[in-house]
Amino acid sequence: xxxxxxxxxxxxxxxxxxxxxxxxxxxxxxxxxxxxxxxxxxxxxxxxxxxxxxxxxxxxxxxxxxxxxxxxxxxxxxxxxxxxxxxxxxxxxxxxxxxxxxxxxxxxxxxxxxxxxxxxxxxxxxxxxxxxxxxxxxxxxxxxxxxxxxxxxxxxxxxxxxxxxxxxxxxxxxxxx
Amino acid sequence: xxxxxxxxxxxxxxxxxxxxxxxxxxxxxxxxxxxxxxxxxxxxxxxxxxxxxxxxxxxxxxxxxxxxxxxxxxxxxxxxxxxxxxxxxxxxxxxxxxxxxxxxxxxxxxxxxxxxxxxxxxxxxxxxxxxxxxxxxxxxxxxxxxxxxxxxxxxxxxxxxxxxxxxxxxxxxxxxxxxxxxxxxxxxxxxxxxxxxxxxxxxxxxxxxxxxxxxxxxxxxxxxxxxxxxxxxxxxxxxxxxxxxxxxxxxxxxxxxxxxxxxxxxxxxxxxxxxxxxxxxxxxxxxxxxxxxxxxxxxxxxxxxxxxxxxxxxxxxxxxxxxxxxxxxxxxxxxxxxxxxxxxxxxxxxxxxxxxxxxxxxxxxxxxxxxxxxxxxxxxxxxxxxxxxxxxxxxxxxxxxxxxxxxxxxxxxxxxxxxxxxxxxxxxxxxxxxxxxxxxxxxxxxxxxxxxxxxxxxxxxxxxxxxxxxxxxxxxxxx
Numbered sequence: 001x002x003x004x005x006x007x008x009x010x011x012x013x014x015x016x017x018x019x020x021x022x023x024x025x026x027x028x029x030x031x032x033x034x035x036x037x038x039x040x041x042x043x044x045x046x047x048x049x050x051x052x053x054x055x056x057x058x059x060x061x062x063x064x065x066x067x068x069x070x071x072x073x074x075x076x077x078x079x080x081x082x083x084x085x086x087x088x089x090x091x092x093x094x095x096x097x098x099x100x101x102x103x104x105x106x107x108x109x110x111x112x113x114x115x116x117x118x119x120x121x122x123x124x125x126x127x128x129x130x131x132x133x134x135x136x137x138x139x140x141x142x143x144x145x146x147x148x149x150x151x152x153x154x155x156x157x158x159x160x161x162x163x164x165x166x167x168x169x170x171x172x173x174x175x176x177x
Numbered sequence: 178x179x180x181x182x183x184x185x186x187x188x189x190x191x192x193x194x195x196x197x198x199x200x201x202x203x204x205x206x207x208x209x210x211x212x213x214x215x216x217x218x219x220x221x222x223x224x225x226x227x228x229x230x231x232x233x234x235x236x237x238x239x240x241x242x243x244x245x246x247x248x249x250x251x252x253x254x255x256x257x258x259x260x261x262x263x264x265x266x267x268x269x270x271x272x273x274x275x276x277x278x279x280x281x282x283x284x285x286x287x288x289x290x291x292x293x294x295x296x297x298x299x300x301x302x303x304x305x306x307x308x309x310x311x312x313x314x315x316x317x318x319x320x321x322x323x324x325x326x327x328x329x330x331x332x333x334x335x336x337x338x339x340x341x342x343x344x345x346x347x348x349x350x351x352x353x354x355x356x357x358x359x360x361x362x363x364x365x366x367x368x369x370x371x372x373x374x375x376x377x378x379x380x381x382x383x384x385x386x387x388x389x390x391x392x393x394x395x396x397x398x399x400x401x402x403x404x405x406x407x408x409x410x411x412x413x414x415x416x417x418x419x420x421x422x423x424x425x426x427x428x429x430x431x432x433x434x435x436x437x438x439x440x441x442x443x444x445x446x447x448x449x450x451x452x453x454x455x456x457x458x459x460x461x462x463x464x465x466x467x468x469x470x471x472x473x474x475x476x477x478x479x480x481x482x483x484x485x486x487x488x489x490x491x492x493x494x495x496x497x498x499x500x501x502x503x504x505x506x507x508x509x510x511x512x513x514x515x516x517x518x519x520x521x522x523x524x525x526x527x528x529x530x531x532x533x534x535x536x537x538x539x540x541x542x543x544x545x546x547x548x549x550x551x552x553x554x555x556x557x558x559x560x561x562x563x564x565x566x567x568x569x570x571x572x573x574x575x576x577x578x579x580x581x582x583x584x585x586x587x588x589x590x591x592x593x594x595x596x597x598x599x600x601x602x603x604x605x606x607x608x609x610x611x612x613x614x615x616x617x618x619x620x621x622x623x624x625x626x627x628x629x630x631x632x633x634x635x636x637x638x639x640x641x642x643x644x645x646x647x648x649x650x651x652x653x654x655x656x
Binding site for chain 2: 014015016019034035036037038039040041043044045048050052053054055056059063070073074077078081082084086087089093096097099100102103104106107109110111113114116117118120121123124125126127128130131136137138139140141142
């Protein structure tokens, strides 16, 4: 083999098998690996030793930013760009500006959730070596996969494949880069 | 039965979830693959003749909308029945009607998600799509109700040649922001939920064109748990943001009325009353649509009587809140001692539009009471008929609020009656054309049930055996 393969892909039938395999792979000290499932398996991040998502921070920052922008727009339009006294109210009659500030905050937060998810998940992605595997197509149907990259310091073609097989994988294959 | 089940211990009766000891949400104990097949079928099979006929019907109504709008722009708002005391006629009635319909989608997708109501997974995709299409219909009316849509940019805070800026103290401006942001956030929420399912369609596609299109929109999703982790956090936060948003949107719509000084509109009860009414009407529309779709697309086991039963209970609850609000309005009108306010309400119930008022009461308060009976909640015929009545009743509610409050002005000399014209009716029916066209295309090209979420509520999706923490302390719940 002239080219280094991308990694190893193991296929499991049930979430239970995948869960157990994830715990085993985590305990073996692997770092460049992932689980692929048709639906989110709750708590699998603990079996994989992952930390919680930072999407919340993006939402907080963009949400507050959106609210500030909403209030800022109204302040600027009502006091700087077009100062017009309406019903004897002060130019910056902020209580009347709260609904739009709130809506803009929600807009910022929602944009943050979506963009934060895309950014942290590194999506959209045009191609990924995993899609070279024909069997991998079933990750979005009814199979549960575990992939380990060859860049992982613990990676060793034979040993890693044996480890995954010992966890009850139905099929273990090498994925070309 | 697929292999996925065979590895599970089957010591419970088949229809009870082994952990929750509740009936299964999806009937027939399907495997993961069965769910994929059932949902993908309408997208992959040849469409039935009925689909083409319904699309043709919807497109003709859409054509009617086009003609109505063209005539409106050519001729002006004089083509409608609006007159001087009733300056807000059907366009505003239709706007509030459509925005309200949308609210049930957000209730089902966001509020029920936060309350961990897992039965929502069978219907949330369709309900969210309904929200988007209803908001699209709603947005037509503010855009055209002045008859001069080319001046719509006046509503937006954009620099312009007049150096004018919008009046941000006006609830009508709040409405612009609320409804547009509501539409955008609903679209983001819907699309985020769609990404894993579009990947499923991509991986199943048989033609290159399908693979390219679904591949483009699924953004390269590969179901990685490192991605699911961010995905689920984003989904939860979007639900958390959409919940106050949906409450604020119909509250702001109600401010359009409540902040005026007109008897019949100027009441503090409007925001909660409008929100309850909106959810009430939207749930009725969800039932109307689902009753038909589940049969046409053979998804009776995914959208089953359990789901209808729960939606019917929500209809009963929100319908009763609405009925209570009607009574409170009357009580306050009398108790306030304000003769104008009390006149406005007596005029509603006994005046020239009493027929509309009592239609509203019958459809919204009386008829939904049949849902106290389990037999009625589990009868498709009853559900369908009641949901149609609720749709009619909620349209009439907005008609009653708008027209009866306006048509008898403070000065009896300016009193008048309101009669819709042909073009009022044509524009309204046309908006149904837009709604049904979008919906018909949706069921054919987009998975109409959230595949990944439904798989997640199947009993075999739960990892029972070797993680007691998951199911012990936090119950392993969530969607």
